[in-house]
Structures are given as structure tokens and as C-alpha cells.
Amino acid sequence: MVFTPREDIEVAKAAVCEEPADLFTADARDVITRACSAYLGPRKLTALELLYHPRHQADLTNSGTSAMQAVQKTASWQVRGMSVPVSERIRRLWEIVDKARLDMAAQVDALAPEPLTPQNATSLLTRPPEEDVAAFAFRTLASLAAGLAEKKTWKDKIxxxxxxxxxxxxxxxxxxxxxxxxxxxxxxxxxxxxVGAFETAGDGIGLLLPLIDATAKPTDAPPKVPLAVQFYKLLARAPMPETRTALAAHVVRQVTGPDKMTNRSLADEIGFVVELRERLMVDGGLIGGETTQEALERRLARSLSDQTIDMLMQGTQCAGDRVMRALTLHRKVFGEAAQGYLEQYVVELMGQPQVESKLMPEGLSVRKQIKALGALHRSLKASTITGRARDRMANQVEQAQAALLDKTRLLEKLNDGSGSAAERLMRVVDLCREGAFTDGRNADRARAAAQQLMKRPDFLDSYLDGASQKGERASRLRDLQRKLAEARIV
Structure with a gap:
């Protein structure tokens, strides 16, 4: 079930009534709820109760301007964008409403429905073989309306x-x-x-979604809410499509509302919104459709700004860390505004003067610096940032790593460094396997250095040192061959 919210005009145009029976359709009941909200809400009344109880209809008619305002409002919605005069539509609606009211009064008077109560529910909700479904529905709804007539609160009615x-x-x-x-x-x-009140919008959504997708169990009901267990039990055993649609409307209200999704950190709030979009996918569609998508995008856009970005970067030690964190967020978030801000932030970071010297925290070993620059390069190349900017920034990192290799002569020192030739080779092999060197000239340079080491006359003996058995020596060679292939050295 995918719920899509509709504006007042959209609903009204879908419910252009021409006969009294049309007032009882789902769309028409929705229009009545909206047009009569100022009257129904304070009295804790629903459109169904109004339609199936003559006394409620008479009270509305005699309430002064409430009925007139509701009809005028509905007519104005229905003729919007049409050449039909609103006065003509008002006249026609009054004809339909008056006839429906008289017909309903006569039908209810002839039926004399017994108010539906817990005591007579079993008998009244059992349809006799001779009663067709339409007649049963009319009798049941009239009995329900009669049974609720003296209830004054939502709690009592529900x-x-x-x-x-x-x-x-x-x-x-x-x-x-x-x-x-x-x-x-x-x-x-x-x-x-x-179902109880919610501390945050996210709490409310988390509670309602299992009810909507029919995965909630009665044992999941909030224990301190008296009506919750009954409600969960009913939804666990019956399809209840209209009730689930009403719950979906509440989810959209929470998503589009101003309240935060969580009471946690800004980073957690962003993460919740990102994950929420996946949770709101039902039957191949997003609950609330474009309305929900746009609301989620607005939430992310509000969360990412010059005022908030420093909060998200807390704990980072250098420009490279901040770029990596921003790129991770860029992959997760959606919406042009949020993604655009993060892209701008990364571009500005990488555009700082002498940024190459700020890409890594101080005190790292050369090996860790190489790995950090390789990871940053991979993240940039895999990002969804605009191609030209992405390639330019990746090239900056590649040049920084090349400069580091030149300055430290890490690869050149392998031939005359400490330790056996095998040990020195494996240091380079492991770095290559981990993707520490940026693709291109730096990786080629590392592989060439490794190949030079392998040509040393003492390499093979040092690698096989301690392996006296033929099988052990063969196993070590196979392991070396595998690692060299993973490092793309051979």
C-alpha cells in the first residue's frame, strides 16, 4: 500500500457528486472531513457518523453558518480552473445534500437501527443469508453511528x-x-x-511503520496505552486497508512536520533521515510519494550548512579526514541542495593554499601517510562529485603522494634497507594489495621497485629461509604467487 497525500482541491475534484449516493464514497467522505473540519473536530465527529445519523445532520444544518461555509468551500474547490460559476455549483450541492439528508432520515426511520454496543456486537455484525452486502453495510454503519452518538471523546469512541x-x-x-x-x-x-504520544517524530514513524506493513504483533503494543493492545490485535488479524492508509497519512505528517526526527547528534539525525527513506519504501513506492521525498530532502538541506558543517567534522584531525567524511556523507544523502553543499565544501577544502601539507595528521609514519593518501584518492575517484572537479582533486592527491615518495625515497631505499630482501618485498606487496598507492604512476613505481627486489640474487633464498621440506617450500611459493597477483605485480 503506497499512500500519496492530496491537496483539498485535488480530493474535491475527485469527488464531484451528482447524486445523493455519491456523498458516501471514500473521496466524498474525505471532502466532508476537510470542508467541515471546523465543525466536526471540536465535536469529535467523523464524516461517517454525520452521514449515517440524522440528528448529526440536523445539528449541522441548524448550527448557523457551518453548513453554508462547508458547501461554499467544497464548491470553490470543485470549480477551480473551470468555467462553471461557483454559485451554480453551490446550488447543485445544496440540492444533493438536502435530498441525501431527507432520504437518510427516511431510511433510518424505517430501519430503526439498534445502537451497536459490545453486548449486541456479535449478533448485529452477523449478516443473515437474506441480507445483501449493501443493506448489511448500511445497517451496520447506521448502528455504529447510533452506538457512538452519546460518546463525547475520541478515546471512548475508539x-x-x-x-x-x-x-x-x-x-x-x-x-x-x-x-x-x-x-x-x-x-x-x-x-x-x-497508540500513545511520541517523544520524537522518528519514534512515531518507527511505531507506525510496522502497523502499516502488517508486521506488528499484539505483543509490540505500547504497554501503558489502554487502547493499544486492542488496536494491534485488530490490525494483526484483518487487512484494514483504510485504517492503514490513515496511519500512513500520520507518517507523512511526521515527515513533513517541523519536529526533529531524533534527539541525538546532528550526524545521527542525518543518518536517521537517510535510512528512513529506505524504510518508507512500501510495495515498490515511497509512502507519501513526492511529498515525502521533498520533505526528506529539505530536512537534509537544513542539516547541512555553514553553521552545522563544523559540528559534523568534530573529531577530524586534518583536511584529508574532513574530505573523507564529507565524501561519505555525499554518497549517503540525497537531494540537490544537500549533495551540492557537500560538493562545494569538499571543493573549497581541496582549494586551500598548500592543502597538500594539510591532508594528513601530523606524526604519521611514512607507511601510514602513503595509505592515508591512497584511501583519500580512492574515495575521491569513487565519489559522485561532478567529474571534472573529482578528477582535479584526485590528481592533487596523486601528486601529493608522488611528492612524499620523492621526499622520503621510500621505494628507492628498499634495495639497501634493513632486513632481508623478502621482508622488504613484502612491505611493498602488502601496501600494493591494500591499494595504498594511487592508480597510475605511483602504483607503477611501487610495482617496479618490487620487481627489482625480486631480481636480487638473495631474494628467493631469503623468502624460503626456514622451509626445509619440499612441500613447505612449494606452499610458500604458491602463497607468494597469490599475493603478487593480488598486488598486480606479476
């Missing part, structure tokens, strides 16, 4: 629906429970009554 929902055994009954429960948990305060 508690009632969850309790009677436990008695719903088949698809039609569960569909009715699903429709009403989805509308009941739409407000943020109603959701908090159901």
Missing part, C-alpha cells in the same frame, strides 16, 4: 469501535469497522489516544 470490532468475523463487517476506525484515528490527538 474504545467502542475496537471492542465491537473484535466481534467482526467476516469481510463485510470488518470493512465497516475499518471505514469508521480510519476516520476516528485521523486527528493527531485521536491517534495519541490509540
Amino acid at each position: 474504545d467502542t469501535v475496537l471492542t465491537v470490532g473484535a466481534a467482526a468475523a467476516d469481510g463485510p463487517a470488518l470493512a465497516c469497522i475499518d471505514m469508521l476506525l480510519a476516520e476516528l484515528i485521523r486527528p493527531a490527538d485521536a491517534l495519541a489516544e490509540t
Whole structure:
């Protein structure tokens, strides 16, 4: 299930009602919820309760301007971008609403639905063979609305629906429970009554996602929230698509909201947002679609700026460390703004005067300096930074390593250094195997030095020293051949 949020106008245009029956569709109920929010919210009412209870309809009609404002709002949404006068659409909507109200009052009066309660839920939610599914749905929703009529809080209403929902055994009954429960948990305060409040937006998302993808178990329910266990049990045993869609809408609300995802460090916050995008992928699509993608990109863009970058670089000892950390982030983050800022940061770091002398921390051995420059070069070459800038910076590192090799004469000293020829060779072989030398002239230079060592007359004897048995000598030679191949020396 991939949920995509819609604007008021978009929903209204999908629910252009022409007959009273059209008011009962999912899109029309969504429009009613939005257009009547100022009336429904304070009274803890849902669109379904309004549609299936004549008293609620009469109260809205007699409430003053609330009904008029809702109709005007809906009409203005539906004619936006059209040549139809809003007054004409208002007139037509009133005709439809008035007829629906009269028809509903007559149907409910003729049916006289028994209010659905935990005591009669089993019998009322059982469909007799002679009752078709449409008639059963009407009777059930009217009974649900009647059963909730005197409930004044979201908690009481949700508690009632969850309790009677436990008695719903088949698809039609569960569909009715699903429709009403989805509308009941739409407000943020109603959701908090159901699964609890969240300390951070990330906590809320982490709790809701398993409910959405049907992996949550009743034992996962927050223990201190009275309604949570019932809610988890119902979602564990039934599809409940509308309820899961309502939960997905809450996830998008958390993602697009202003609250931080975590109460942890800035680096952890960025890491959470990056990982969250993968967690929000359901059925091949992103929950919330482009709305979610854009919100996540904005979060990353806000997290990366001149004011925050120093916080992310805490613990680094040199320019090379900072470049490496920025490149790691650049590979992980998404969005042009976040990636662009990190690219600019790396380019500016590498553009500092005499940056080559700042690429490594002080006090490193020559061997460790070589390895550090090789790792930085590999990271630059593998980065997704713009090609020309990437190649220019990689070339800077290659030149810095070449200058270090010239200054220290590390490779030239191999022929007359301490230790056996075999020991000196393996120092170079191990560096080559680890990718310590930058690809190109520096790596070629190291391999050439290794080959020179292998030509020394004392090399083979020093390498096989201590291996008296023929099998042991053969094993050592095979091991040498493998390492030389890995180092690309032979």
C-alpha cells in the first residue's frame, strides 16, 4: 500500500457528486472531513457518523453558518480552473445534500437501527443469508453511528469501535469497522489516544511503520496505552486497508512536520533521515510519494550548512579526514541542495593554499601517510562529485603522494634497507594489495621497485629461509604467487 497525500482541491475534484449516493464514497467522505473540519473536530465527529445519523445532520444544518461555509468551500474547490460559476455549483450541492439528508432520515426511520454496543456486537455484525452486502453495510454503519452518538471523546469512541470490532468475523463487517476506525484515528490527538504520544517524530514513524506493513504483533503494543493492545490485535488479524492508509497519512505528517526526527547528534539525525527513506519504501513506492521525498530532502538541506558543517567534522584531525567524511556523507544523502553543499565544501577544502601539507595528521609514519593518501584518492575517484572537479582533486592527491615518495625515497631505499630482501618485498606487496598507492604512476613505481627486489640474487633464498621440506617450500611459493597477483605485480 503506497499512500500519496492530496491537496483539498485535488480530493474535491475527485469527488464531484451528482447524486445523493455519491456523498458516501471514500473521496466524498474525505471532502466532508476537510470542508467541515471546523465543525466536526471540536465535536469529535467523523464524516461517517454525520452521514449515517440524522440528528448529526440536523445539528449541522441548524448550527448557523457551518453548513453554508462547508458547501461554499467544497464548491470553490470543485470549480477551480473551470468555467462553471461557483454559485451554480453551490446550488447543485445544496440540492444533493438536502435530498441525501431527507432520504437518510427516511431510511433510518424505517430501519430503526439498534445502537451497536459490545453486548449486541456479535449478533448485529452477523449478516443473515437474506441480507445483501449493501443493506448489511448500511445497517451496520447506521448502528455504529447510533452506538457512538452519546460518546463525547475520541478515546471512548475508539474504545467502542475496537471492542465491537473484535466481534467482526467476516469481510463485510470488518470493512465497516475499518471505514469508521480510519476516520476516528485521523486527528493527531485521536491517534495519541490509540497508540500513545511520541517523544520524537522518528519514534512515531518507527511505531507506525510496522502497523502499516502488517508486521506488528499484539505483543509490540505500547504497554501503558489502554487502547493499544486492542488496536494491534485488530490490525494483526484483518487487512484494514483504510485504517492503514490513515496511519500512513500520520507518517507523512511526521515527515513533513517541523519536529526533529531524533534527539541525538546532528550526524545521527542525518543518518536517521537517510535510512528512513529506505524504510518508507512500501510495495515498490515511497509512502507519501513526492511529498515525502521533498520533505526528506529539505530536512537534509537544513542539516547541512555553514553553521552545522563544523559540528559534523568534530573529531577530524586534518583536511584529508574532513574530505573523507564529507565524501561519505555525499554518497549517503540525497537531494540537490544537500549533495551540492557537500560538493562545494569538499571543493573549497581541496582549494586551500598548500592543502597538500594539510591532508594528513601530523606524526604519521611514512607507511601510514602513503595509505592515508591512497584511501583519500580512492574515495575521491569513487565519489559522485561532478567529474571534472573529482578528477582535479584526485590528481592533487596523486601528486601529493608522488611528492612524499620523492621526499622520503621510500621505494628507492628498499634495495639497501634493513632486513632481508623478502621482508622488504613484502612491505611493498602488502601496501600494493591494500591499494595504498594511487592508480597510475605511483602504483607503477611501487610495482617496479618490487620487481627489482625480486631480481636480487638473495631474494628467493631469503623468502624460503626456514622451509626445509619440499612441500613447505612449494606452499610458500604458491602463497607468494597469490599475493603478487593480488598486488598486480606479476
